[in-house]
Amino acid sequence: MLENFGYLGVFLIAALLFALTMIMLPPLLRRFGIVPKKPNPVKSSTYECGMDTVGKSWVQFNFRYYFYALIFVIFDIQVVFLYPWAVSLGQLGLFGLVEMAVFFLILIVGFVYAWKKGVLEWK
């Protein structure tokens, strides 16, 4: 148990060091004169390569996107379950197949429900 946390600790330290190095590197390089300082308007913009933003970032989204997001999450999770299941179906055998069928059935009930309630229609 404790060794596992030690393993995590090593990762944590490595991650912190990496981030620190990346932050400290540019000022250090400038300091020792390796990189010249030549700013211009294009270089100083927020996104040097990309589009300028139009309007404010606080905009209203259509409420209906919320249903799509919900249904998307359902099928997203289904795919997450399907991949490991498909890989190890050989060992799981019939039981695994039936179990996944039950899982699918429950999800399909949710989908049929959303369909019947008219969630998929854009009015």
Add this chain to the structure above:
Amino acid sequence: MNLYLLAPEISLCGLAIVVILLDLVLKRKGILAVVSVAGLIVPGAFTLALWGREETTFAGMLAIDQFSLFFNLFFLVMAALVILSSVDYVSKFRAFQGEYYALVLLSAAGMMLMASTRELISIYVALELVAISLYALTGFLKDPKSSEAGMKYLLLGAVASAVLLYGMAMVFGLTGTTHLEEIAQAIPGGGLLANPALLLGIVLLVAGFGFKIATVPFQMWVPDVYEGAPTPITAYLSVASKAAGFAVILRVFYEALGAVSLDWGIIFAILAAITMTLGNVVAIAQTNIKRMLAYSTIAQAGYLMMGLAAVSALGSSALLFFLGAYALTNLGAFIAIIAISNKIDSDLIGDYSGMARRAPLLALALAFCLISLIGIPPTAGFMAKIYIFNAAVQYDLTWLVIIAVVNTAISAYYYLRVVKVMYLEAPPSEEAVPSSASLRAALSFCCLGVLLLGVYPWALLRITQAAVDIFFP
């Protein structure tokens, strides 16, 4: 892994799905209530078929024993009564009837799981299944009051869940396992004061579960939520959700933390005294009958906790008996209120004046249930109070019993005030109060049950004694 042992819960979830699907294709929504109630026979039959078995499955996570089977039947009966009494009420929301019944059924499945799991993570999952269904049901009316109640319940419930999880994490951190029986073996000796971490864990667990059973100081949500929620759901919250909380407390504290029972017994005794006093005193000032009954359920939770404070087979079997008696009584009172409020469109006690002339049977049933809540013979409430006071006296908690008796006297004032308004004041109109056949059936079942338990308590008492035997081998 034996799926048959899980058959009551699985069939109940299946029933909920069937109800949702039927709702999509059926035009006449009245059938949904019939299907929901009739379908409850299937999990009920599975429960009876399992009766007497004592097994665990899913790697010891799920226990089928007299205790969990008792609560299976309890929750199935509660769900059936709530659905029967909802039939009048659901006409208020024409659109989402299938979802309403399905959510009631799903939360019942969660409650059954809460009573039968013996592993902290599954307890939490079952608890959330109950809670999330009930959050949705509380806000079901979609008017400002109901939405506010749902929102409050959701936010405070989430906080309570977090506290509960923190407590579980503490217990897990100290013992290295989430299985209740393994926790019992890993509990360090020397009492709670020698183990501050365990003390913190237990206090957090009491707080998390205390939210469910609405004990002081975790009772703030009760009046607002009970007032705003649809009345059948208020009844459901006040009996089934509370009973599930007590079931899980009994399971966790006896099975996992039995070694330090002396310490948590004291915690529950003090909480019980404060809870019943606060509930009763604040109930006096209420003018809305749903709010009054909300405070009354807080007081009843105080009496119920006496069964936890008296750490013995007697105490916990008295607690189960009290739960049964209280559930029938409180449901009866709420069902009568559903019918009356539907007609007069008000929850104020003053508007109940002369109800004995307008609806003699409903008024009689309500008065009978209120008398049972006080604890006057020949009602179930009387027998329940006798057993639980007796258990507390046997456990040397005489001071707690004295407080409880004083509280009972206080409670008589506000319960009898409603009876007085109904019987002695003049009615504003002579119009009769209509009620559906299913509501009348549910109400008569409750009242007959209250009367039966008041004069012949032995049958239920034997079942409750068998149910708690598993904690006292």
